[in-house]
Amino acid sequence: MSKKILGIDLGGTSIKFAILTEAGDIQQKWSIETNILDDGQFIVPDIIESIQHHFSLYQMTAEDFLGIGMGSPGAVNREKGTVYGAYNLNWRELVEVKKPIEEAIGLPFYIDNDANVAALGEKWKGAGADDENVVFVTLGTGVGGGVIANGELVHGVAESGGEIGHVTVDPNGFDCTCGKKGCLETVASASGVLNLTRKFSEVYAGDSVLKKMVDDGEQITSKQVFELAKENDDLAVKVVEEFSFFLGLACSHLGNILNPQFIVIGGGVSAAGEFLLEKVRKNFERFTFPNVQESTKIKVAKLGNDAGVIGASYLVKMGK
Amino acid sequence: MSKKILGIDLGGTSIKFAILTEAGDIQQKWSIETNILDDGQFIVPDIIESIQHHFSLYQMTAEDFLGIGMGSPGAVNREKGTVYGAYNLNWRELVEVKKPIEEAIGLPFYIDNDANVAALGEKWKGAGADDENVVFVTLGTGVGGGVIANGELVHGVAESGGEIGHVTVDPNGFDCTCGKKGCLETVASASGVLNLTRKFSEVYAGDSVLKKMVDDGEQITSKQVFELAKENDDLAVKVVEEFSFFLGLACSHLGNILNPQFIVIGGGVSAAGEFLLEKVRKNFERFTFPNVQESTKIKVAKLGNDAGVIGASYLVKMGK
Known part of the structure; x- marks a missing residue:
């Protein structure tokens, strides 16, 4: 048995x-x-x-x-x-x-x-469809990731392979907890969405529910920003456009360097799903080499909270 | 035998x-x-x-x-x-x-x-010191590259792994032959150096041999630009600073995503050697995650024209 x-x-x-x-x-x-x-x-x-x-x-x-x-x-x-x-x-x-x-x-x-x-987990049983070349990007409190090339995790020389959250997307951007500036994490995490909201809000003049919430000092979540963007709130749309620009740019680096079959986007902030990914793909395509545009696909993660236990089991299966 | x-x-x-x-x-x-x-x-x-x-x-x-x-x-x-x-x-x-x-x-x-x-070749017998995790970037007429992770080349799903020359370093930058804008190749190749020279030259007002050469319509090579920069020609220094900014930024992406032991820079345009690499490292460090700054090293290629025949032999050794 x-x-x-x-x-x-x-x-x-x-x-x-x-x-x-x-x-x-x-x-x-x-x-x-x-x-x-x-x-x-x-x-x-x-x-x-x-x-x-x-x-x-x-x-x-x-x-x-x-x-x-x-x-x-x-x-x-x-x-x-x-x-x-x-x-x-x-x-x-x-x-x-x-x-x-x-x-x-x-x-x-x-x-x-x-x-x-x-x-x-996502590579084996999720959106990665058990392909040999999959990159996972998780958008949560921070931004994390994992790179699988030729069927193996890329740990790098000091276990910092896959530090996708600290890819610099804006050399003069927001301060990051890591000590650098303009890391993907400073714009594409839950707090990143709020960074962008505050930044755009300061110079925004127009009709926006989000702007009013900021001005009233309400506590705002990334989920609310995405929902307002879906309802075409002008400020929220601007924030989501900028979010997608930076995430698409970072994904283009993954694509041009690794040409994976799939870039899988997961984590709580990705709950906006296809609404978000459509915008990310547009920027990804703008910034990737033609052959990569055609071959590397961006997908939403499938496994949710089960990705961890499934991936942990895969460690046993691979014997490493 | x-x-x-x-x-x-x-x-x-x-x-x-x-x-x-x-x-x-x-x-x-x-x-x-x-x-x-x-x-x-x-x-x-x-x-x-x-x-x-x-x-x-x-x-x-x-x-x-x-x-x-x-x-x-x-x-x-x-x-x-x-x-x-x-x-x-x-x-x-x-x-x-x-x-x-x-x-x-x-x-x-x-x-x-x-x-x-x-x-x-550079991984096996050159600057890569036979490490399992090495990225090679070659700066010539264009910019090419190869990614080795866990001892294996990363070809990707459509053989476009390692398209480092087409990593977008400047979303609004120069047009690239691939159809995109702001690829590393548009600034860090032989013609890229000339792109930067022309761009800076147009708005430059000051004392510079390079500026005079441009204005006189002389044919300029990337080698001359680097030599003038070594002699502190003001315009040439600006060009090399910008070159190093973009190359350092692209190398930081390689570092944050792959954390290789070595990023090896080769090709004719890298002939300026340590003079250039010092500036590239400064930008690389500015843009990389602390643990990557400490563990990933940028080196000049060692094998010159022999890299090809040596690497071709390594294909046989690996049986692939």
Whole structure:
């Protein structure tokens, strides 16, 4: 009988678990709250306990599994199976993840950073259609990404391959948390949308609901901006046009450098879906080499919150 | 006894041949003129004849070789071993390259496009120091490149991986031959240097030898511009600063997306060497994520004209 895979998506709010077939179909799914108290020291024990509990619940043993895969925030050492600087977990110092889990469960354990793992998920079972050349860009609080070329993640020499959020799209743009200026993240994340809204609002004179909300000091979300743009609010349209210009430009760099089959756009800010992607594609095409325009396609992510557990399982499948 | 490899670098002016050891050391080297008459129909037969002639000259047979590798201009079909649209060879239609050479010589034959092959050469035996993650950028008449990630060339889905010359560095910049605007090639090639020179010259008022040359209608080369910049000619310095800004920006995209160990800059326009690279690095650092700044290094290419035959041999070594 073919074996199962256990995929784990470790986040600052919850830890998601899933049992998958080798073909990547989810059979069971559960999650627990992330307990970040006391420097996050309960996280790994909680994971172990939850696995053991569910193994007994489903009358399964380690024998039934190929291995465990995990996506984690922070800086991951894939070989040693350690994580440091995962601030949303309160893991400031180096934390051993692989060793205690392997010892307790008795299964091989694989780990990579969360953006890479989500990229693998979308590549394998999502919008990437299991192609060998897929780039994933996730637009959320920040902008992350993962690059898959020739079927393999591109980690680079210091694990900074896929830092798509820090591609410079505007040399004189907004300050970024990384210390640079004009990173994609400063315009194409949730806070990026607000950066653009404030900037355009300051010089805007006209009739706009969004402008009125800004002037009234209302708290604005990126979701509201996209919704207003769909309703043709003049200021919101300007913001979304600029957002799409920069995202299209960044995607063109991915296209011209890598010529992937798919550039998959995911994350909460991408919820506007085709309304947004149409505008992004227009700019992408403007900035890409003709042969890339024809061959590289921009798509919306498919897996939503499951990308993490599915991609984590793919780590096991690939044995790395 | 270990076998040799035959590397061929097919160009519009000459065809270079080299016999290498498996370790990549050149043992013999020769070249013939490229006869582009009558739709380039003599090129493949000339190659076969030259190989046969030199095999007999060196008292070698196919038995002594692992295979033959070739870098070619135009659009290469690596599997079928065909080339089309290599206009500098007068190969407008599809040309069979692999089949006649394999039949005549009796050795396995591998082919890839010339920029990719030069990238492999620099990766294997040049400035890339045989690292698994190397990007090569060649600044010549145009700007070409090759991306090596996880030890493999990134061809992309339609063989347009590494179109670094068409990365958009200035959305409102000069027109490019590809139909877009502001491609790296429009500023960082030999003709790009002249584009920048003309642009800055028009609005320049001051004391500059370069300005005088432009105004006198003299023919200017990129080499002269770099030499004048070294001598602190005011206009030439401005041109080189702008050149370095755009090249540094494009390199930052390579760094943020791929985090390679090395970005290797080659080609005739890079002859200015460290004088140029210092300025490029300054812009690269300004635009790259801190972890990439520290880990990705920009270097000058080492192999010069030998990159092609060495990289072509590497195709054989890798068996692809």
